[in-house]
Amino acid sequence: MDKLDTILQHPRDQITEIIKRIYNAGLTTTSGGNISIKDSEGNIWVTPTAIDKGTLQRKDIVCVKPDGTISGHYKPSVL
Numbered sequence: 767m768d769k770l771d772t773i774l775q776h777p778r779d780q781i782t783e784i785i786k787r788i789y790n791a792g793l794t795t796t797s798g799g800n801i802s803i804k805d806s807e808g809n810i811w812v813t814p815t816a817i818d819k820g821t822l823q824r825k826d827i828v829c830v831k832p833d834g835t836i837s838g839h840y841k842p843s844v845l
Contacts, residue, residue, distance in 0.1 A: 776824075777803040777805055777809075777811035777827070778811060778824045778825075778827040779824060780803055781801050781802075781803060781811060781812075781813060781822075781827050782822055782823065782824055782826075782827065784801055785799065785801055785813060785819050785822055786822070788801075788819075789819045789820050794819055795819075796818045796819055796820055797815075797816055797817070797818065797819065798819070799813070799819055800812065800813050800843040800844060801813050802843075807832075808831075808832040809829050809830065809831055809832065810829070810830040810842075811827055811828070811829055811830075812827070812828050812829075812830060812842045812843055813826075813827065813828075813842075813843050814826055814827070814828050814838065814839075814840030814841060814842060814843060815840065815841050815842065815843040815844075816840075816841075817840055825839070826838075826839065826840060828840055828841070828842040830842055
């Protein structure tokens with residue numbers, strides 16, 4: 767993947783791709799490690815807490831809005 771592909775990807779897709787690489791390289795455990803991305807609107811996209819990072823999917827990524835509102839199915843990991 768080149769830099770342009772990363773820029774055009776949604777933060778959910780970027781996070782799932784990055785955590786997959788980290789997990790497959792053995793650099794994190796199933797529930798360890800956190801990744802977050804802040805977008806241009808101030809939203810913070812973050813991996814969920816206590817979810818197996820080896821099976822993480824796009825729909826699992828949590829969004830924390832600038833006002834603190836959380837959008838997603840899971841609790842976000844520490845920001």
